[in-house]
Structures are given as C-alpha cells and as structure tokens.
Amino acid sequence: MSNSPTTVVVTGLGATTPLGGDVPSTWSALLAGESGVRNLDWEGVEELPVRFAAQLKVDPAESIPRPQLRRLDRNQAIALIAAREAWADAGYAPPAAKKGRKAAEEAAAAPEGATVDGDRLGVVLSSGIGGLHTALNSYDVFREKGWSRVSPFTVPMLMPNGASGHVGIEFGAMAGSHALVSACASSGEAVGYAIDMIRAGRADVVICGGTESCIHPLQMASFGAMRAMSTRNDEPERASRPYDKNRDGFVLGEGAAVMILESEEHARARGARIHAIAAGAGYSGDAYDIVLPDPSGGGQAKAMRRALTDAGLRPEEIVHVNAHATSTPAGDVPELNSIKAALGEDAAARINVTATKSMTGHLLGGAGALESVITILTLREGLVPATANLEDLDDEVDLDIVRGEPRKLPDGPLAALNNSFGFGGHNVSVAFRRAV
Incomplete structure (x- = not known):
C-alpha cells in the first residue's frame, strides 16, 4: 500500500x-x-x-x-x-x-x-x-x-x-x-x-x-x-x-x-x-509583533518552504505567486524578500508575481480564499492578472511583478503559491498545481 x-x-x-x-x-x-x-x-x-x-x-x-x-x-x-x-x-x-x-x-x-x-x-x-x-x-x-x-x-x-x-x-x-x-x-x-x-x-x-x-x-x-x-x-x-x-x-x-x-x-x-490540484499548505508564526510583519520575512519564507514540502514540489516548479501584497509600506517588500529566500535567488527569472488586492481591496479573512480562486483560474486559463496602479516601482523591488496587461503562462505542468499573512504573525502559503 x-x-x-x-x-x-x-x-x-x-x-x-x-x-x-x-x-x-x-x-x-x-x-x-x-x-x-x-x-x-x-x-x-x-x-x-x-x-x-x-x-x-x-x-x-x-x-x-x-x-x-x-x-x-x-x-x-x-x-x-x-x-x-x-x-x-x-x-x-x-x-x-x-x-x-x-x-x-x-x-x-x-x-x-x-x-x-x-x-x-x-x-x-x-x-x-x-x-x-x-x-x-x-x-x-x-x-x-x-x-x-x-x-x-x-x-x-x-x-x-x-x-x-x-x-x-x-x-x-x-x-x-x-x-x-x-x-x-x-x-x-x-x-x-x-x-x-x-x-x-x-x-x-x-x-x-x-x-x-x-x-x-x-x-x-x-x-x-x-x-x-x-x-x-x-x-x-x-x-x-x-x-x-x-x-x-x-x-x-x-x-x-x-x-x-x-x-x-x-x-x-x-x-x-x-x-x-490543491497540492498542499504550509504555516508558520512570526512571534514578532501583533500587527507588524517580521521585516526579515523569515516566517513567511518558512510557510512557503513548508507548503512546497507538503505539496511534494521543488522551488523551481513554482512559476507564479499570488502575493499577499496589501499595499502597505511595511509589508510588500519583506514578502518579496521571503519569496526569494524560499524559492531561490533566481526567482526573478522565472516567477510571475501579481497582487490582485490592487483591484479587489483587502477582504481580510476572506482574502486567502478569493486569491486561491484567482490562483486556480490563473493556472487553468494560463493568464496572470496584472497588478493595477503600479506606476512607479519601489527601488527595493527586484522580482518580476506582472503589470500593464495580463501575462500568458507556458503550457504544460505548472505550480503556483498563494500567500496569506495576518495580524498576530500568522503566515499561510497554499500550493496549487495545474490539472493536466
């Protein structure tokens, strides 16, 4: 068995x-x-x-x-x-x-x-x-x-x-x-x-x-x-x-x-x-502050790594991340750093990052579910929605943020992560795979 x-x-x-x-x-x-x-x-x-x-x-x-x-x-x-x-x-x-x-x-x-x-x-x-x-x-x-x-x-x-x-x-x-x-x-x-x-x-x-x-x-x-x-x-x-x-x-x-x-x-x-395919999920706690995320992004990176392990995926298989990215000065860049820490320094060359809260707003406790649905549709349809309102990219951003217009994903087996982080230091990352 x-x-x-x-x-x-x-x-x-x-x-x-x-x-x-x-x-x-x-x-x-x-x-x-x-x-x-x-x-x-x-x-x-x-x-x-x-x-x-x-x-x-x-x-x-x-x-x-x-x-x-x-x-x-x-x-x-x-x-x-x-x-x-x-x-x-x-x-x-x-x-x-x-x-x-x-x-x-x-x-x-x-x-x-x-x-x-x-x-x-x-x-x-x-x-x-x-x-x-x-x-x-x-x-x-x-x-x-x-x-x-x-x-x-x-x-x-x-x-x-x-x-x-x-x-x-x-x-x-x-x-x-x-x-x-x-x-x-x-x-x-x-x-x-x-x-x-x-x-x-x-x-x-x-x-x-x-x-x-x-x-x-x-x-x-x-x-x-x-x-x-x-x-x-x-x-x-x-x-x-x-x-x-x-x-x-x-x-x-x-x-x-x-x-x-x-x-x-x-x-x-x-x-x-x-x-x-709902491939797996990973969790961690920042144990840092009741409101602010750990600026190192260490807890967020752990959640992503644990999601990969739970899903049986390798970092190089991830081609897309629907980021938590709430549009706060304190939160956006540490998450990008955590993505690189979890998925590799070459992440910028292969990972399409989007932030759909730019259009939906932040649904708080409903955000992770909505962004999971969007991640699933992104894999199924092979299209990454573009991040809206991104006019002057932050100098600290060194990952590939999809903007301007939706981006086509390649054909074949693909995997993606959806990140959700909450007050209290709660970190969750859910991994999905394209059904083929």
Missing part, C-alpha cells in the same frame, strides 16, 4: 466580490484591470479619515430572500451565495434543505447532479472578524430601544463560525464544520485544513473558503487610527498600489469565496471537471 498522500482536487469555484457577483464576472474584471473600490455614501462619512472601500458589486438581497436575510449577518449571507455557486459549479445537485410538497416539486424540477453522503462532506469556512455589523447594530438597538427589542438571532449572527454553520446546515455536511480564525490568514488556513481533512480520510468532499463583511464606520475609524489604510480619498480607485513607491496603506474590501475540494478518486469516479 502506498504511503503517498491522497491527491486533493478542486472541482467547484464560487465568489461574490467587489468586482462581480460570481466567479466569471470577477475574473473578467480582473483581466480587464477594473477597480472595485468606490466612494462611501454614508451620512457623516466626511468626518472619517478614509472615505472609500471595495464594496460588493452585487447586493446579497438580489439572491437571498429578505426573510432569510434578516436572520443572517452580511458575511454569512455572502458565504452562502459563494457556496451555492461553487456547489453548482462542481456538478452537485441542489441541497434538499426544505421540507414539504413545494420543496419536493422544486427538487424534481431542479437540474440533475451528483450527490454526496453527508457523513463524508465537511465544511471549513473562515472569517477573520465575523458578524461585526450585527454586534454593533444590535448594541445600538439595545441602547436606544431596550433589551426586549434585540433580535433573538443576534448571537448566531455575530459568531465567527456562523457562516460555516449555515453552509454546513444548508448542504448537510456532517463530517465536520470548522471555522479557523487567524486574521487575514484565516481562509488560507481553511483551504489547508480542508486538504488535511480529505487526506486524513475524514471526508471525501469539503466546502472551504472564507468570507468577510466589515465595512463599517467603526472599522474605518479604527484602521484609520492605526494609519494602516490608504487615505487617497481624491482617487479611491487608484489607492491600492502594491509595490509602488507612493503606496500608503491597504484598501478595505468585502466578499466571499468558496471552493469544493475532494479526493481525486472521488472526483474522477463521478466524472467531475477538475479545475486544479
């Missing part, structure tokens, strides 16, 4: 983002170099230090009925939207979540699709912050109207594992429902944990990814007080500019992205389309 780990493949992709309400529209916008960053139109927004963000392109109310929406925090609603798209993309039948004659009629009329035993289906869906809108709005209700007017759904709406729970309930996932919280590395960890669930034999199929929706005055004020966000209020669409000399901070975004992972054996047995 072979001791080699089970091969894990990606069979479904779903997302709702500042660039589009699904994966195809998001991908098209990325290739076109569009920006999802817009001015906020709140009352009193002029008092905030930052008055723009990357809000969702499509309102969740367009696909979730209002009675259900009232019982969901915004981050939970968009997680369900992304999960439903990924589930359908993987070729699975709609879940039979409702009971009664009407539900039976709907199921009979639904397109045919594969099914999976609930005991072999898991969920790993993360959020870095959880139901911020619910927590703050519920406190306002309590303060202004009293405790009796607070919704009985407040606790399940604000808890960080709420999105994972709702997705698990809708799809009948009984192999385990998990929500890893590690700030902006949360959904990168979710992908790695999903790979491990399948390799360990705990599940055949795992719904995994991340979600975040915390564009709120308090969040804008608190990040603004940290001097972490760009203050380019006069041209918000150009504010996120990774690697540019004039970058001045990240742009807050919101959205969700979900993938369907399954064992290759399970996928091929049902004739599923395979987008890519």
Whole structure:
C-alpha cells in the first residue's frame, strides 16, 4: 500500500466580490484591470479619515430572500451565495434543505447532479472578524430601544463560525464544520485544513473558503487610527498600489469565496471537471509583533518552504505567486524578500508575481480564499492578472511583478503559491498545481 498522500482536487469555484457577483464576472474584471473600490455614501462619512472601500458589486438581497436575510449577518449571507455557486459549479445537485410538497416539486424540477453522503462532506469556512455589523447594530438597538427589542438571532449572527454553520446546515455536511480564525490568514488556513481533512480520510468532499463583511464606520475609524489604510480619498480607485513607491496603506474590501475540494478518486469516479490540484499548505508564526510583519520575512519564507514540502514540489516548479501584497509600506517588500529566500535567488527569472488586492481591496479573512480562486483560474486559463496602479516601482523591488496587461503562462505542468499573512504573525502559503 502506498504511503503517498491522497491527491486533493478542486472541482467547484464560487465568489461574490467587489468586482462581480460570481466567479466569471470577477475574473473578467480582473483581466480587464477594473477597480472595485468606490466612494462611501454614508451620512457623516466626511468626518472619517478614509472615505472609500471595495464594496460588493452585487447586493446579497438580489439572491437571498429578505426573510432569510434578516436572520443572517452580511458575511454569512455572502458565504452562502459563494457556496451555492461553487456547489453548482462542481456538478452537485441542489441541497434538499426544505421540507414539504413545494420543496419536493422544486427538487424534481431542479437540474440533475451528483450527490454526496453527508457523513463524508465537511465544511471549513473562515472569517477573520465575523458578524461585526450585527454586534454593533444590535448594541445600538439595545441602547436606544431596550433589551426586549434585540433580535433573538443576534448571537448566531455575530459568531465567527456562523457562516460555516449555515453552509454546513444548508448542504448537510456532517463530517465536520470548522471555522479557523487567524486574521487575514484565516481562509488560507481553511483551504489547508480542508486538504488535511480529505487526506486524513475524514471526508471525501469539503466546502472551504472564507468570507468577510466589515465595512463599517467603526472599522474605518479604527484602521484609520492605526494609519494602516490608504487615505487617497481624491482617487479611491487608484489607492491600492502594491509595490509602488507612493503606496500608503491597504484598501478595505468585502466578499466571499468558496471552493469544493475532494479526493481525486472521488472526483474522477463521478466524472467531475477538475479545475486544479490543491497540492498542499504550509504555516508558520512570526512571534514578532501583533500587527507588524517580521521585516526579515523569515516566517513567511518558512510557510512557503513548508507548503512546497507538503505539496511534494521543488522551488523551481513554482512559476507564479499570488502575493499577499496589501499595499502597505511595511509589508510588500519583506514578502518579496521571503519569496526569494524560499524559492531561490533566481526567482526573478522565472516567477510571475501579481497582487490582485490592487483591484479587489483587502477582504481580510476572506482574502486567502478569493486569491486561491484567482490562483486556480490563473493556472487553468494560463493568464496572470496584472497588478493595477503600479506606476512607479519601489527601488527595493527586484522580482518580476506582472503589470500593464495580463501575462500568458507556458503550457504544460505548472505550480503556483498563494500567500496569506495576518495580524498576530500568522503566515499561510497554499500550493496549487495545474490539472493536466
């Protein structure tokens, strides 16, 4: 019997983002170099230090009925939207979540699709912050109207594992429902944990990814007080500019992205389309500062090396990195140094680096999942989206940053890394291989 780990493949992709309400529209916008960053139109927004963000392109109310929406925090609603798209993309039948004659009629009329035993289906869906809108709005209700007017759904709406729970309930996932919280590395960890669930034999199929929706005055004020966000209020669409000399901070975004992972054996047995191979993941901790990354990049390099080891890849096989690259003065260059440390000093000659937060903004706990989806599409389509707003390259940058227009990748077997790093020193790198 072979001791080699089970091969894990990606069979479904779903997302709702500042660039589009699904994966195809998001991908098209990325290739076109569009920006999802817009001015906020709140009352009193002029008092905030930052008055723009990357809000969702499509309102969740367009696909979730209002009675259900009232019982969901915004981050939970968009997680369900992304999960439903990924589930359908993987070729699975709609879940039979409702009971009664009407539900039976709907199921009979639904397109045919594969099914999976609930005991072999898991969920790993993360959020870095959880139901911020619910927590703050519920406190306002309590303060202004009293405790009796607070919704009985407040606790399940604000808890960080709420999105994972709702997705698990809708799809009948009984192999385990998990929500890893590690700030902006949360959904990168979710992908790695999903790979491990399948390799360990705990599940055949795992719904995994991340979600975040915390564009709120308090969040804008608190990040603004940290001097972490760009203050380019006069041209918000150009504010996120990774690697540019004039970058001045990240742009807050919101959205969700979900993938369907399954064992290759399970996928091929049902004739599923395979987008890519989820080859492995690596983790490390900086143990340096609660907010700042270790300037040496040593922890980040360890995560990348460990991802290669877990995936059984050699450094020279990596041709692309979707970088964490938030557009902060303190973060961008150390990551590039860590890429060279992990992948070799010749990395500049072969690795195409891109920073898609330049268009989507930073989805915090949802970033790793969205950028994993983008990395998978990059390998599948053979096109690297260009980094936007890169007009004056930082003198310290000595890797090949894709800019100007998308770049074609070579044919044949290829591998890529997606990096996600979070406050607290959390480092995650996920490795994907092209399906051939």
